[in-house]
């Protein structure tokens with residue numbers, strides 16, 4: 001049996017109905033799969049947003065012979081979906097990775113370095129609004145050594 005593992009090409013929410021641990025009402029949980037991650041296959045375990053471990057598979061059709069299964073949305077999963085549409089961890093500090101078009105080093109700009117018209121990188125390079133800049137994904141390109149050292153030595157959540 002060969003199965004192609006499917007890779008998510010965009011962030012996805014998968015629904016999985018689980019048998020109740022108590023009572024007769026099934027719970028519909030949501031599982032988040034980020035871009036590039038493998039979609040869980042049937043029979044595999046995955047972690048729902050609410051932290052419950054679920055096994056992927058068809059939803060139970062009836063709980064008792066002749067009685068269709070009743071399903072409710074898991075309130076915890078729903079709460080996470082609606083309250084935090086951005087699945088990034090809350091402690092992730094926004095940083096910009098900027099370089100001038102045509103140059104190599106990628107500078108790191110912390111939120112503290114942002115003003116309405118300028119961006120000051122950790123190595124104190126100032127970029128002005130209107131310059132030809134490009135923003136890169138974290139880890140892309142060759143980081144500026146000054147910025148890199150500064151980002152390592154600077155505790156992430158303390159002001160200078």
Ligand SMILES: [Zn+2]
Nearest residue numbers: 029050074077
């Ligand atoms: Zn849930």
Ligand SMILES: [Zn+2]
Nearest residue numbers: 107123144147
């Ligand atoms: Zn720099």
